[in-house]
Amino acid sequence: MIIALFVLPRLHIVAYCAHDLRACPSERIGKDGRICVEHLVLAQMGRIEHLELLVARLQRTHYGPKSEKTPVHVDQLMLGLDKCVIETQPAAQAEAPPASKDKPAHGARKSRALAAHLRREVRTYHPAHTKCPSCSGELRKLGEDCSEMLEYVPASFYVIRHVRPKMSCRKCSCVVQAPAPERVIDRGLPGPGLLAHIVTAKFCDHTPLYRQSQIFAREGVDLDRSILARWVGEVASLLEPVAEVLRRYVFDTDKLHGDDTPLPVLAPGTGRTKTGRFWTYVRDNRSAGDMAAPAVWFAYSPNRKGEHPQQHLAKFEGILQADAFAGFNKLYERGTIQQAPCMAHIRRNFFDLMKAHNSPIATEAVQRIAALYLIERQIRGRLAKERRAIRIARAKPLFDDMGRWLGEALGQLTPKSETAAAIHYALNLWDALARYLEDGRIELDNMIAERALRPVAIGRRNYLFAGSDAGARRAAILYSLIATARINGLDPEAYLRYVLARVGKHSIKRIEELLPWNVAENLAPASQSAA
Secondary structure (H helix, E strand, C coil), X not given: CHHHHHHHXXXXXXXXHHHHHHHCCHHHCCXXXXXXXXXXXXXXXXXXXXXXXXXXXXXXXXXXXXXXXXXXCHHHHHCCCCCCCCCCCCHHHHCCCCCXXXXXXXXXXXXXXXXXXXXXXXXXXXCCCCECCCCCCEXXXXXXXXXXXXXXXXXXXXXXXXXXXXXXXXCCCCEECCCCXXXXXXXXXXXXXXXXXXXXXXXXXXXXXXXXHHHHHHCCCCCCHHHXXXXXXXXXXXXXXXHHHHHHHHHCCCEEEEEEEEEEEEXXXXXXXXXXXXXXXXXXXXXHCCCCCCEEEEEEEXXXXXXXXXXXCCCCCEEEECCCCHHHHXXXXXXXXXXXXXXXXXXXXXXXXHHHHCCHHHHHHHHHHHHHHHHHHHHCCCCHHHHHHHHHHHHHHHHHHHHHHHHHHHCCCCCCCHHHHHHHHHHHHHHHHCHHHHCCCCCCCCHHHHHHHHHHHHHHHHHCCECCHXXXXXXXXXXXXXXXXXXXXXXXXXXXHHHHCCHHHCCHHHXXXXXXXXXXXXXXXXXXXXX
């Protein structure tokens, strides 16, 4: 209601001005006065459109679906461009009869068979009768019925007691004793499995330390939150060399995805939080047929100044897929880094307008972009040369036609309208976006980096803020290793347990041997980690 009251007076102003303009004789209104009123009407209409868009975005954020997917209609995606053929399905599927309108078509029922790697405990139930209850004859096995039930054994603590007997020589009284086993934390209580569980629960499963402390208390183990926080800091310091090797690997590529997200950080002495930033850089070229291991590296900065990405990418040369953040501009000016913008950001502006105002221009823009994504879906995983050839043949006509259409649509709109702003944003990036047509390595959007940041966005809704800049930097180290383990299909907890048990005695010159893809053979895939 507050927003409605804020908007309605402006509607009355517009209506009142328009009514006055029509009612007053032309001789009483000069040319300048008429122009002023027209400008006022346009300004108020633009303001109303902007506020309506904000209201629609807030309503969709709080009450609507988070997905931005729209129903895909192939005939609309064609947009009348009959010369550009897009194969949407195999011929055998195309000839299939349409589904009946009476009953909705349901997908195949998902199998309920339990995973084969799970431990089986067989319980056999014999009949109570040893002889036939009807004639007392001898019974023989005819067959059997089998069914399975999924059960869960709660995780539990246990104590490893290290006993080192002291042996004394009977002749010379020389004392012999085995050396003490190494601990992950010097003179520390936790083992590698417990530390891996705590870190994974916080940075992968988004369980704050105070909740973990409460969970452990139910098991009869008293571990204060401050103790857990100190252990997490020790783990981050121990794994810092591994994260540094990971950073060098991530930047040793010719195409990189980059993005950032805000992180509230406690400001000392103020009782409030400041806004820091998490930066992520992702090396993942699998969609272009590159089989090199994907990897993710996080960095923290206390603000969003452009000097931070410029420092991160000081030695990088190649293609940077990122949003239109102005802090990247100096990198592009050097000439060693090529800009590859994100189509998803362009689409998001039109999608919001389509949902808020049902704008026909925004709706058509979303449909045209969907046609480009349809081609990308069909060529995902092919080699870069093949992707380039297909894009030139099939996507380029659609892309060029959309650019012309955006320019024509812009001429039909008022300069300060939200739709015009969305078109201006797209056209400003259009030439740089066209690079994806000529280079099969480039993706149409930057969703690879946005997906890498998603755990941070979910996690900060639970732990709310980082305790300090140093704590945020330690979190960046742990996020890097966990995200890289996940993107390589490993169970993060199993990976961290393996590394923590070995990193203390591993040679620093061979620390790259502890990267996720180098230890994958020693670990079960994430889907089998519960075995």
